[in-house]
Amino acid sequence: MKRKLIAFVVAAIFSVLLAGSAMAEEINAYMGTSPDNNAKIAQFIKDKTGITVNQTFQSFGEIEARMKAEAPNFNADMTIGCGSSTGFLAKKSGWTVPYVSPAWKGVPEVFLDPQGNWYNFSNFSFVLVGNKDRLAKAGYAMPTSWKDLLDPKWKGEILMPSPLSSGTANQMRFSFLALYGDDEGWKFLEALDKNIAYYTRSGNAPTDLVGRGEFMLGLTSDENVKKRLDDGYPLIWTIPKEGTGYDGTFALILKGTKKLDACKKIIDLLGTPEFSELMAAIGYVTPRPAPNALYGKTLPKYIKLDLGKASDDKAKNNDIWKQKLRTDFK
């Protein structure tokens, strides 16, 4: 008797756990900004449209890999926050549902695809961060040029994300190649490599690790710098005089979605000035002008980039990267 009772209880729990919870209107999305920012964006969408966004945090690189693996049967309805390379790839491969949103009227061309395959709802760049305390203790000043990073005194003190896993790092690599030209660019990266402690998985990780004083300097995504400063990390940041690269944060509607209306609503929302204000308050450069929390009114100096080429060259550059930079280990 007792055994039957237990069997019943187990079965009951089992069925409860197995059943999904049904909610009003919800979509699944791959979101590639930081967990905090993902949450902010999801909350904003929920507040304005009532749509719940289920999301996983993944880096830009991981999202691209995931989409490649799943195509054309995606487990999500949208991607909200992927790199430009992913956006271009998606358009080229026909993974998206084109939708020309009236809400995006008047936004500069760099922020949207004329056919409506992708929308770039904010640009981000990479910056150089330093740990104030550690720098002061060592008596070093913050570098003002990227070339300053090649000084042997930084050996083992610089962090940078790995372009193999991070879209931000891919952007860094491509920016340096654009800045110095292919030959000089690779030479720069190889020389920089001598000082790099290690390559982190996530583009934001250096902000945190440098903030906590694990390392002195970091090349990092700008997206989390403002937040970490507010949190009280002893951080200092700069954009060296040569300027910085940039990448978009793209939103896509994925083929196969059964919730096209909800997706369209969200795309519309992303084009509103309110949304731009939200992103600018985090530190992004937005499609609609808004006061930027990190940069203020003067936007950073940009290195001239061809994002399409950056996307096309990624695989090739990864190969060269591995050849040149991963053989140093004895």
Next chain:
Amino acid sequence: MTTKGVTGDMDRKENEKPMLILKDIHKFYGNNEVLKGVSLEVRRGELVTFVGPSGCGKTTLLRLIGGFTDISAGDIILDGQRINDLPPNLRDTRICFQNYALFPHMTVAENVGYGLKINKWPKDKTAARVRELLEMVELDTFGDRMIDKLSGGQQQRVAFARALSLEPKVLLLDEPLSNLDANLRLVMREEIRKLQERLHITTVFVTHDQFEAMAISDRLVVMKDGLIEQVGTPIEIYERPANEFIAGFVGYVNFMEGRIESIDETTCNTVVNTEYGRLEITLEQDDVKTGDDVLMVIRPESVSLSLDCGDKSQNVLCGALKSYMYAGSIAKCTVTIGDRTMIIDQYNPRDAQQFQHADRVEVEIPRSVHLLKKK
């Protein structure tokens, strides 16, 4: 055979000193006292059996002697030396566990030779000794076998040989026969006894089987609740048990209450007044006196049964035969006398057919009855 155990020319005095002395031994597990003051002397070459119901402390006592369990109070003296604090590997005692504890990753010979190897015997001597031991337990052709290829009885012999390999002063056997089937158990206990007598090795044997204990031992130590109830030869224990528990423990017993009316000092003729009338016995003990309330210990096989139920002679009671179970060499009978039931064993039963149809029988109480003083 060149065992040192044989004590041919040892002087008498040395021989009389006990091999093992237990002095007021106590053992606590937490607050639970499992041995409550046990004292005992074991003579040289003697086989002593600890027997008692489970939980009486017999195995604990054996483990204390072997050194596997710490003693809480008291002394253990082995051959004149106090060994309380010696670990098992430094004590000259060897134990045979109930499950034999043979090393399954070794052959028979390696098992038997384990102690020799540990004690750094030279190889050739070890081999010779192992051969000798295996011959002794009649397993001389089994040396290369693995343990799990042996039968239960063979494993028992290997365990025995292994325990004997280093010629211990005292051999400890913990229920060694309990894993064998009934027939093999009888054979093995005889073999163990023979070997023990031949080697003249002091042995402590633990069993819960009282009949096994009686059959194999020089002396029995009957234990209950952490105390020794009685120490004695099997005959003493059976015929003159110290109390009701022991009387009942070593065999079935019919108790009959009564009061001693008179004791004749010269003939030892004693009259006991019971509820069924006066019974006359020959007193063989001196711990009772006239006027004592006693229990008569009447063994089922000591009573004789007869069919004619008329002439009321001395010590004869009349009863109703409730059941008569004939089993060849023995017939088990139940007789009610008054409101009492008595179990009677009739050995070599004659007139069985008549008994099977009888309803009233005569029961004759023997003259040699042990009396227990009632408290």
Next chain:
Amino acid sequence: MATVELSLKLQASSGSKIKDFLNANLINILAAFLFLLLAFFLLYPIIAVLLKSFRGPSGFTLQYYQNFFSKNYYYQSLYNTLLLGVINTVVCLVIGFCLAYMTTRGPWILRKPLKIISLVPLIAPPYLFALSLIILFGRNGLITKMFDLHWQLYGFGGVVISQTLAFIPLAYMMIENTLMSLNPNLEESAYDMGASEATILRTITIPLLAPGLLKAALLIFVMTIAEFGNAAILGGRTPFLAPDTYTMITGESDFNMGSVLSVVMIAPCILIFFIHNYLLEGKQFTTIGGKPVASEPRKITPLIQVPFMIITTVAAGAIFVCFAVVFAASFYKILGVTHNIVLSNYLDFTSNQAIYNSIRVSFVAAVIGAIIGVLLAYVIVRGKFFGRTFIEMVSLSGFALPGTVLGIGYLLAFSAPPLKLTGGIMILALNCVFRFLAVGVEAGISKLHQIHIEIEEASADLGASFLTTFYKIVLPIMFPAFIAGFIYTFMTAIVSLSAVVFLVSPGFDLAAVKIFDAAVYGEIGIASATTMKLVLIVMICMLILNFISNKTRLGSSMKKSAAV
């Protein structure tokens, strides 16, 4: 036994021909069904990985292997991985053995606390140790700063230390298990024959434990090289295969190279699996009449006691400190930067959802896994069909399958129709079921070996159908195996990252992945708080489970097996 027989007798055995046929062949039908499950959820994903490693854009190619074997960094990665595996396995075995020895042979007073400390990390994600090591010994760690030390935590050493700490519990659990089942009389006999403690260890204990040690070694080796949390967080510039594979798949989305790396990773595991099976051939020692009993503590000689105590204390101390650090960190916004104690890390809602998901997945996986495990054990032991050994080997091969590989296998095998399972709970649960199946199967097999087939035959003689026999006789006896499979699957599934990280989908995050992401991202407070919450909830689950299994065991099943 008597009561069981009686109840069976009451079951009237009426039978049409179909019923008879079913009865006679039910075990074969069951076996076929189970084999299909194994083939589909265990073999097929592995084969998918294997195929992918050979399949280029234009059919069969060796290009990817060529690529692997011509690049120095892959060699480095392989070399580091194997070295890590070997060092970790050896160190974990030594420490696990010392711990198990002390908790089964040592003084009573030490047994419980040591046991708890050794087992608690089982229910925390393995990379918890990477977190605490950074907090303590990182370049700006508490201890590093305090003593102004200059060492390199990010690298091979850091990974070895964190992986070792992470897998001590597993080693301990397995070794303790074998030590407990070792008849204490064996050691006592050796002791009695004059052997010293060290000699007993050398000549009796360790040889008899060898099969158990070997199994533990295999499991730890496989787990160590597959679980990449610690290596990803602490590896620095030192490459290891598991995180490389992870990056290859998730970062570079190169499934061909990812598959090659997987195949390379699986090769040594399979090799060890076969060596292990070969070595164990005919070496499963049986001891007679030995019930598992706790050994009485004996005076352990200082020669053994001192080094064992040192190792035990250091290991238990390190585990304890790591937990304490994570516990402390969970109350700080940023440990070492801000100084006020906050609860915000605990109030993070997304992590609650992830924990709930983890428990859902683990529970479902544990139920399914334990049932399949018991059934598999049954058909393996009692079945008389062709291919029995093959089924046995396949179901036990889970021991030798790195989680990373099975994760990729599932991603490859089940992400496209008609077999689309990705997204949602089932793929995660199934993955866990088949990865951790081996423990339940093995427990079931050893339980079944303990009972004689006569009991079942007796039941069948009395007219009981196969199902009745199975339900009334076999299941109660196998209940402990069911519980073993359940608990192992539940606990391992809840903390393991290596496979599920490939399979989580939007809206269905798991705690292990969530914590890993937070840790990689640098949200140490959130990571710590989530870990603590997870540990607490799993502990409560385990207590409830323990309660239930004790209740039921005291109930019907125990009495029956006692009567048997």
